[in-house]
Amino acid sequence: MSNFHSFPSTPFIRWFVKDNQSLDRDIRLKLLKGPFTSRAALVAAGMNTLLVCSVAVVLHPTLFFISWLVADMVIWIIRWFLLQRFMASGKSSLRYATDLSLLFGLIWAAEIGIGTAGCIISQDPVLQVLACTSAVSMNGAIAMRNQGIPRYAFTQILLTDIPMKLATLFQPEPMLRLLILQAPMYLTGLWVLLNNLNATLTTAYISEAQSTHSATHDKLTGVLNRLGILNLMTASLNSKTHGDSDFCVLCLDLDGFKKINDANGHATGDRVLVSFSEMVTRVVRKGDAVARIGGDEFIVLMPDTDKISASLIAERIIKGLEDYAGKYENYEGLGVSIGITQTSPSEQGSVDQVLSRADVAMYNAKSAGKNCFRFG
Incomplete structure (x- = not known):
């Protein structure tokens, strides 16, 4: 299931999930996804608490237990609605959907704790065993499901556990008060478990992100590699988000690079490639993607753009490289030929065809005298 949750908006709820602020945003979102990932877990939890509440009402149809049953059902329905309507379906139009979901998770934990306390005070051994067993098992489930946000998970556990422990002070059996000593x-133990689970999960997400980055990025320059840019181009061709918005692809090939590389060594050539990729990254727009697809050949993907914008970027790249090469005597002759093609997601064509058009345009630029751009 896709995750459509976001970071909480309110300071109160943000406090519960602000662990690991130094991590990448995507990793932090993954760590936050626990409460939003499983309808089955919510159904199982709801059936468990509903069973205990129902037994309590059957054995002791008091106002307290009837109210507990009603509250449990209402809270579950609200949590299900939030998960189903605003999270799982990806149609979240409610600004505070994440905040409300996490808030009602806390309210649910408190409701379980208060209800369990009532079962202990009732002195009914059946209810005491059922409610305490249910509460302890729910705490284990909370630790496993919300391990990515340990502060939030531990707060839920406290809201579940503390009322149950305090309730032992208001019933006549003194041995039950040992639960307070055990607390x-x-x-x-649960806090240590939560932090260990969180550390393991965080390490796994970091390793996954590093592996994905290595697979899709060029080791020398740090920009995307061929696989990375092909994935983005495929997504652009299949995109339904921007309708028929065009995108442009720029194919860049350095002129005179081989001569500089041969005359000055590969270390100098590598510095040129790194400097060029950094310059291009600075010149393009924030949403554009830069890739080195091999040797001295680069690709720039410009989503939601037209030929005029692409031309301006091409001119800036050419000028930027001229300024860079002008600082070094041994970089004489260094330039860049650029081929540009404009494509619409509605067009029937493959990534290879788009790249081929841009490549042909780039060679036309070389034929026109190099250090210029042409459209294809």
Whole structure:
């Protein structure tokens, strides 16, 4: 299931999920996804608490237990609605959808804790066993499901556990008060478990991100490699997000690079490639993608643009390289030929065909005298 959750908007809810602020945004979003990833978990939790509440009402049809049953059902319905309508379906039009989902997760935990406390105070051994077993099992599920946000998960556990422990003070069996003595060890163990699970999950996400980055980025320059840009171009051709918005592809090939590389060594050639990629990255727009697809050949993908904008970028790249080469005597003759093609997502064509058109245009630029751009 796709994840459509976002970071919380309110300071109160943000406090519960602000761990790992130094991590990449995508990793932090992945760590936050626990409460939004499984309808099955929500259904199982709802059936569990509904069973305990129903048994309590059957055995003791008091106002407290009837209210507990009603509250449990209402809270579950709201949580299901938020997950189904604003998270799972990807149609989130509610600004505070994430905040509300996390808030009602806390309210749900408090409701379980208060209801469990009522079962203990009732002195009914059946309810005491059922409610305490249910609460402890729910805490384990909370730790596993929300391990990416340990502060939030531990707060849920506290809201579930503390009322249950305090309730032992208001019933006549003194041995049950041993639960209070057990609380520090139990809660410390869960806190350690949560942090260990979180560390393991975080390491896994970081390793995944690094692996993905290595597979799609050029090791020398840090820009995208052939696989990375082909993936983006494929997505652009298949895009339904921007309708029929055109995108432009620029094919760049350095002129005079081989001569400089042969005369000055590969280390100098590498510095030229790195400097050129950095310059191009600075020149293009924030949403554009730069890739080195091999040797001294680069690709720029410009989504939602036209030939005029692409021309301006091409001119800036040519001028930027001229200024760079002018600083070094041994870089004489260094330039760039650029081929540009404009494509619409509605066109029937492949990535290879788009690249081929841009490549032909680039060779036309070389034939026209190099250090210029042509359209294809």
